[in-house]
Each structure stands twice: as C-alpha cells, then as structure tokens.
Amino acid sequence: MRRIYLDYAATTPTHPEVLAAMQPYFSETFGNPMSLHAAGRRAQEALDASRHTVAQALGADPEEIVFTSGGSESDNCAIKGVAYALKEKGNHIITSTIEHHAVLEPCHFLQQQGFEVTCVPVDGYGVVDPDDVEKAITSKTILVSIMHANNEVGTIEPIAEISSTCREKGVHMHTDAVQSFGALDINVNQIGVDLLTLSAHKFYGPKGVGVLYVKKGTRIVPLIHGGGQESNRRASTHNVPGIVGCAKAVALTVKERSQRVQHARHLRDKLIHAIQGKVKDVRFNGHPENRLPNNCHMIVKYEEGESMLLKLDALGIEAATGSACSSGSLEPSHVLVALGISREEVHGSLRMTVGRLTTEQDIDYVKDVFPKIVAELRKMSPMTQ
Numbered sequence: 405m406r407r408i409y410l411d412y413a414a415t416t417p418t419h420p421e422v423l424a425a426m427q428p429y430f431s432e433t434f435g436n437p438m439s440l441h442a443a444g445r446r447a448q449e450a451l452d453a454s455r456h457t458v459a460q461a462l463g464a465d466p467e468e469i470v471f472t473s474g475g476s477e478s479d480n481c482a483i484k485g486v487a488y489a490l491k492e493k494g495n496h497i498i499t500s501t502i503e504h505h506a507v508l509e510p511c512h513f514l515q516q517q518g519f520e521v522t523c524v525p526v527d528g529y530g531v532v533d534p535d536d537v538e539k540a541i542t543s544k545t546i547l548v549s550i551m552h553a554n555n556e557v558g559t560i561e562p563i564a565e566i567s568s569t570c571r572e573k574g575v576h577m578h579t580d581a582v583q584s585f586g587a588l589d590i591n592v593n594q595i596g597v598d599l600l601t602l603s604a605h606k607f608y609g610p611k612g613v614g615v616l617y618v619k620k621g622t623r624i625v626p627l628i629h630g631g632g633q634e635s636n637r638r639a640s641t642h643n644v645p646g647i648v649g650c651a652k653a654v655a656l657t658v659k660e661r662s663q664r665v666q667h668a669r670h671l672r673d674k675l676i677h678a679i680q681g682k683v684k685d686v687r688f689n690g691h692p693e694n695r696l697p698n699n700c701h702m703i704v705k706y707e708e709g710e711s712m713l714l715k716l717d718a719l720g721i722e723a724a725t726g727s728a729c730s731s732g733s734l735e736p737s738h739v740l741v742a743l744g745i746s747r748e749e750v751h752g753s754l755r756m757t758v759g760r761l762t763t764e765q766d767i768d769y770v771k772d773v774f775p776k777i778v779a780e781l782r783k784m785s786p787m788t789q
C-alpha cells in the first residue's frame with residue numbers, strides 16, 4: 405500500500421546527500437578528533453569544517469557552536485546551563501505556555517531546586533506578546549526562553565522584539581528554533597538571541613545530533629562533564645558522522661530553503677482548501693499568516709484524534725494529534741489548552757505537516773480519503789446523533 409507521510413514536524417527522512425556525506429565517517433575516517441595522530445586529525449578537520457558550515461548558516465562564529473545529541477539536549481543545556489552559571493545573579497526564568505517539553509521540563513526541574521519560573525500566556529493564535537515578557541522581567545530574571553516557531557500549530561513568535569527587550573534589561577535570551585530553521589533564514593545577530601537550539605533530524609539530517617549556539621561571553625555550566633570536548637561545554641567523544649550529517653543538512657537547507665518553502669506552502673494550502681471544501685465543522689489553528697509553511701493544524705469537531713489517526717493510518721496516511729492518550733500521554737496537549745481551545749475540542753485535533761517528498765498526488769489522495777473517514781466516524785459518534 406502507498407504510504408503518505410504527513411508528519412514532517414515529528415521527524416524527516418535523512419536526505420540522500422546527507423547519508424552519503426556521513427558514510428565515510430563510520431569507516432575510513434573513523435578517528436577520534438581528540439587523538440594526536442593522522443586519523444584523529446582527519447576527524448578533527450571534518451569537525452572543524454562542520455562547525456564552520458553551521459556557524460556560517462547562522463551568522464555566528466565557529467567557537468559559538470556546540471554540537472549536542474539533539475534538540476532536547478540543546479534546550480536542557482541552554483536552560484540548566486545558564487541557570488547554574490548565573491544562580492548567584494538571580495533565580496528567575498521566563499518561558500511561555502506553549503514551549504516544547506524539552507524546555508518546560510528543565511524549567512520544572514529547576515523550579516524544584518528553588519528557581520522561579522514564569523510562563524507567559526499566548527493569544528488564541530499562539531502568539532506571545534513581547535509586552536508580557538517585558539512585564540514579567542524582574543531584577544532576579546536571568547533567562548528568557550521563547551520558541552521561534554511552535555511545533556504543534558506552526559505559529560512563529562516575535563523573537564527579535566522579545567530579544568531586544570531582554571538586551572535592554574541585561575537578561576539572556578534562548579530560543580528553540582528546531583521547527584523554524586527549515587523554513588526561515590535565521591541569523592543569530594538579527595534575531596538577537598544569546599542561545600539557540602537546532603535539531604538535525606527536523607531538517608533532513610540524522611537523529612541524535614543537535615546544535616546549541618552560545619553567544620560569546622555567555623557562560624553555561626555543562627550538563628555532561630568529562631573529557632572537555634566542545635571547549636568544556638559538552639564532554640563525550642564527538643559523534644563525527646552525525647555532526648558531518650548535521651552540517652550537510654544545514655548546508656542543503658540553506659541552499660534549498662526557498663524552494664522547499666514554496667513547495668510546502670503550495671501543498672499545505674492545497675490541503676487546507678481541500679479539507680475546508682469537503683469537511684464540515686473544521687477549524688484551522690495557529691496564526692493565519694505568521695506560521696510555518698508546512699503546518700496544517702485543525703480541530704475536527706465531534707471527533708477523536710486517535711480514531712482519525714487509526715483510520716488514516718489504515719489507509720496509508722500518517723498524521724499526528726494533540727489529543728489525550730496520544731503517544732502514551734493522558735493529558736491533552738498543553739499547547740492547545742494554552743490557545744484557549746476547550747478540552748472537548750482538543751480531542752478532535754489533527755496535525756498534518758508536509759515536506760520535501762510530499763507530492764500533489766499525496767494531497768489528492770488525502771482529499772479523497774479524509775472526508776470519507778470523517779463522515780464514517782461521525783456516523784458512529786454519539787456527539788453527532
């Protein structure tokens with residue numbers, strides 16, 4: 405059966421050129437970059453080149469790039485790293501109600517250790533008001549962490565405005581740019597942040613590799629102590645193949661970004677129009693304009709997200725939901741709740757995210773199949789009787 409993958413926000417298939425770039429670093433060039441011999445030097449050269457590529461893509465210096473094991477580690481490293489480094493200065497952290505768990509959980513963890521955390525709210529589109537951040541800043545605030553674009557509803561946040569407030573007040577600013585990097589040209593100086601997170605597998609790189617940009621002069625306490633790699637910011641022998649793959653994925657993203665965005669936006673809009681025209685009682689979420697080009701997020705009223713996913717999957721379509729019980733969680737998505745969507749409606753949430761390999765035919769197929777699935781489920785639903 406034909407499989408149609410519409411879950412690019414969860415992960416993406418590794419680009420063939422990325423895979424090819426990684427391959428030699430598993431075999432011929434297997435050295436440890438810290439070793440003082442030719443094999444080590446060759447690995448070190450690959451590492452240096454990768455760091456240079458990533459730095460250039462972000463408008464950063466190579467020394468400001470730390471390679472990690474992924475987006476979660478980069479977020480943890482930024483938040484706990486700054487909190488521990490500046491704990492003499494203050495104990496207050498500001499974040500938002502719609503952050504990824506990789507940001508919210510380290511904040512909760514720090515709360516248990518005596519740090520104070522303020523979660524600023526969002527409006528109905530999921531936008532953070534920079535004034536709310538400004539008002540929340542106190543003399544004890546050491547860090548503001550607001551995501552660049554939301555992974556569920558695709559809304560893009562006014563990061564440059566928030567960071568300019570932070571700069572004025574002398575507070576560090578971190579942004580999780582895991583979802584946005586594939587769609588937006590990110591220059592760390594233009595958006596004015598001190599720390600920024602990327603994850604390679606969200607833009608056609610390998611899983612298990614991430615980047616943390618740390619602006620010069622920003623102190624972080626490492627999460628992993630050991631051999632002093634990454635200028636004492638992250639110990640452990642470098643994942644050379646992964647890092648090479650990450651850098652290749654970054655370079656390809658920069659090169660292909662505008663085409664990818666155009667392709668995604670066209671198919672996403674086609675998908676939205678198709679659903680709008682054929683399914684009743686559907687509402688689309690997230691900001692209508694300031695949003696990721698590949699994200700389509702909807703509430704299908706009187707529906708259960710899981711039931712829709714199962715039916716879709718049985719017909720070859722792979723999507724996601726923020727409904728309760730999905731992926732083992734008993735709680736409905738905190739993001740959708742923060743948007744003010746009622747718990748009842750959250751149950752009918754469905755996210756479809758398109759990408760590089762999505763085709764017109766894929767969307768045509770969804771257009772045919774999805775309205776039938778909804779009609780069938782609604783026939784059985786007690787809520788529509």
Ligand SMILES: *Cc1c(COP(=O)(O)O)cnc(C)c1O
Nearest residue numbers: 474475476504506555582583603
């Ligand atoms: C996927 C994701 C992460 C986690 O990245 P991993 O590399 O999977 O650890 C963090 N933040 C956002 C916004 C994400 O979408």
